[in-house]
Amino acid sequence: MIFFYFLSQKAVAFNNPIYLSIALHHKISYRLKLPFTIALKDWDPEKQRPVNIYSKKHKELNILLNRIKIHLAEYLQDKPGISSKEISEEIKKICSEKTTAYPEGSFLFMMSSYLEAKKESLCLSTYRRYVVFLRMMEKFEGFIGRNIITEEVDSTLIRQFYTFGKMEEYTESTLNRTAEFIKTILNFAERQGIITQVRQLEIPKLKTVRRILVLDEKEIVKIRKTAVPTELKRAKDWLLISCYTGQRISDFMRFNTGQLIKIDHKPCISFIQQKTGKEIILPLHPEVLKIMKKYGGTFPQAIEKAVYNVQIKEVALLAGINEPVKMRKRKGFRGKETCAEKWENISSHIGRRSFASNFYGKIPTPLLMQATGHSTEQMFLNYINPIHHSRIVSLAEYFDRLYNERAGS
Template identity: 35%
Template sequence: MASIYLLLQSKKSPAVIYIRLRDGRTLDIKAKTNYHIDPINWDDEEQRPTKKALKDIDIANLDTDLATLKTDLLKDYNRSKGVKVVDAQWLKDFINPPQEQEKHPDKLVDYIDTFIEFKKADVKSSTITKCNVIKHLLMRYQEHTKSTIFIRDVDAKFKMDFEKYCISVGYAPNTTARNIRFIKTFCRHAKANGVETHYQLDSIKAKYHKVENIYLDEKEIEAIEKIKISELTDGLENARDWLLISCYCGQRVSDFLRFDKSMIRYEKNKAGDLKPLIEFTQVKTDKIMTIPLHSKIIEIMKKYEGDFPRKISDQKYNEHIKKVCEKAKIETPTHGILFDHKLKQKVEKDYPKWKLVSSHIGRRSFATNNYGKIPTSFLMYITGHTTEAMFLTYIGKSNKDIAMELTNYF
């Protein structure tokens, strides 16, 4: 018959109360309880607090808890005997039942919602939007393949099949590479939460392809500046001025279209001259930026009584600047990819350059036109690139280009 004992193993106060379970010669196990007592108040023979100590309400409650523990242990042992492995770990688990781990989805599409829930307080809404875009892309891929993708299925073969599908439905190679990197991020996050992943996950590589870095050179920017006002509608003139501002400030469209005169302050430089600076917080990075305003921007602002042009939506700006560049006769045949509405797919070929102009072109034009004129570290500060390698890739500089520029110093 099983016997249960309570005992102390230390004379120091407070001492841990141990519980011991014996059953003949086959079982003798012991574990710490969550209870403590001053050894002075413990009766070894009675295996409980002394009668004198029981006058204290807290010790009386302890005595009751210990009696309940012994009763519950005996009941659980009788239920487990012959059914479970009863050993020291079993006794420890009885005293402190292991917490059940939260079970996370093992299906890739389902886990994206879990990832968003974890990250929604730490990332931009644009990142959440990207996650949902990839989720719906994966749903279409599953429908196409008539399969369900589990996180443990994300291996080299999945990567190859998913790439083929994305290219077949018109996604650009670099967009596909970005999506695969996001999928790897989802899987790694799942792995950290105990979800099974494939052993090939970390070896999956999504390489970015070199693309045509489209920018406006200085002659093209000058041509935009010289468009006759009579050739532009009020809306196109407003967009033209924003385009020129972007080419002289190097900021993202999400930032420069928010500029207003309240962000400007004047500071003296080392020569004692007052220079205009604009301070703002970047939407993408939350980084507080302070950059000088180019004299060309100051000239444009004079048209608007010291303020910036009228506010315009990103979409309308993107539409208008194509027309502005067409008016400026920026027609150099340029390789690119555009969606063909008749064919209902993206087509890669040479187009007149103005057709490939988008809201991002001002930032790249600023970086490219000023490379070699302004120290690269200063340019990186303005554009927000964190490494020189990223910056050089952004402006399309290859190792050969850099080597040729170095020949000027040899």
Template identity: 30%
Template structure:
């Protein structure tokens, strides 16, 4: 005679409820029921929720229905001589919830692959067809991370398994097994949710908890190159051609303000003349915006040095090109003695753990530093209005731009106070009194 017991294995507010089926000695498979409860609302003595309120009564009723379903299925399948084990119990619980066997697209990895294949045919809210190559790469990465998590956990996941408990476990896996930074892991959660919401629109059964499934970001210290450090780069001699090219790209990026994906595909064909001035004109891969970037004299110096051409790239494949550039930059900055101790996020060489610490600045340099340096250095100069800088960086709003360079409300207040203090020196006595 088979018996069933419901139990918890967690003291969390969102604890999954397990069903254990006792068939005989040594055969007691246990699987999640797809139901969750605050552990404080569970009665260990009864093996059911406390039924003092409507939620508890409804949950208990569902568990009793599941119990009856499993016992009936056991009776039928045991007579047929079918093997009763954990896989059987998993499928039986699935059958109770769906009343149909899961199809391939009911599984998160399979649906993720399907989602990636459909990206070129997607239509955005603004009516744009398809996505850029970097978006496809991001979602392919997510599918690989989900596949790795399944391998780590030892079982395939259905789309409806993507719930709050999964979020916690997946986040732990990303940070401890994959050694992925907090910010990247937080973004990955958002990509997973996007896939699940797409599945829901297409009739796939998903967890009701998906609406509370949140991504997150942790603000990392902002690292930029100062004008003096840019001069150090310019003054350093690099005998290696690749290092020399990487230095030139880095210096140019501090005056072009573009992401590495756009910077490293610049060529002389993108240079246009308008109103007697030369511009680099390109469409940003990430945003789809066309930007016109005036050629700064520092950029012009490098173009003249290279006979009107941009520096050579490091690989034909864009992804490999960016990765090689990223690695070369650390050597470039180390040789230029850009070594001021700076707060930043890094995988510590000794502890192998990712986190915030103080390191020589060259260790914190990445391909994004040029774009941040452009925005930060020019914003600090009053003669460059923020909208002009945004026209180069492609930020949609001033709020986004200011957040990008790490400006806080007090920064604006101090800037205004300094302007008023300067003006008060030449103001009439009455106005000086008003601004004092």
């Protein structure tokens, strides 16, 4: 059974109806006009769908096109004498459905059941990420043209998913995270008494190049010593505070004197992390205390996140943080690798990464994890810049010293 979406050869600039061709076998085929229209420039004839399936305008259309294909593939089984009119009526019925009902026993049904079961216990950002994985699997079903049954998820299907992901230009890290989530769902299904192939599942080992943007200690000193206009002073101070506390903007931007405590005469701040719900007691770095002294023993006034992200770029530019770096940046609806000056890529999370990277190896990792709130060392290590220039320089200095010692002997 072959499905093919297309526009008429006489298509005009706007309001072109979308057609569906269905070939059951060499003797039976159908050509149906669907109840959708689209501009010629918005249609991708090769992928048989809207060019931008993430725009608000065409997202729902693409979901419907996938749903029609999957539903008809099952509906037309063992219906050799069905008429075009009957198929059109079935398509109208599909389009009239207000909500998506996943077939019981399907993998998407199991995913949605898991999300419903975990909705209250997951933090909002994690829940939203899992919903993204579910939407990706919906697109994958559209790609293969059928519903996936939970018991049939095996290594072959996973390889097919990776093929689909590469065609769609998803990053390898996104594919890896989604594959791990698939394993999570299969384990959830087993707890429901469903036998799965999770123990035999082979996840492709893709090498991902981690590019983590951090400010090293020399750059932080440059920022501290840089004079900035009055309107940027608070952003500069918050950036320094974030580099010496290692917290997310949702936490450090809420710091206040009511959270200050002393333990053995050492000034600390006690707070609950908004994302994790963990209680953190953090000793305040001397540089943080210096900044607070400027504000009469308190913290700078909070800055709205969008404004802060713009202003810290300006601060970094003034400080001469202009080393060329390669990073993935969103262009259209996909991340693309670009090369730009470092200050252009700075955002609110750089302080947390810089804290982890700069103190790693100097302070015991369990103490750093206690400060950042990471549950596992693996999660913490994701924040460490694998290319640490100061360590590379130190290694080079060791080489030079050992060589000179040998040469002099």
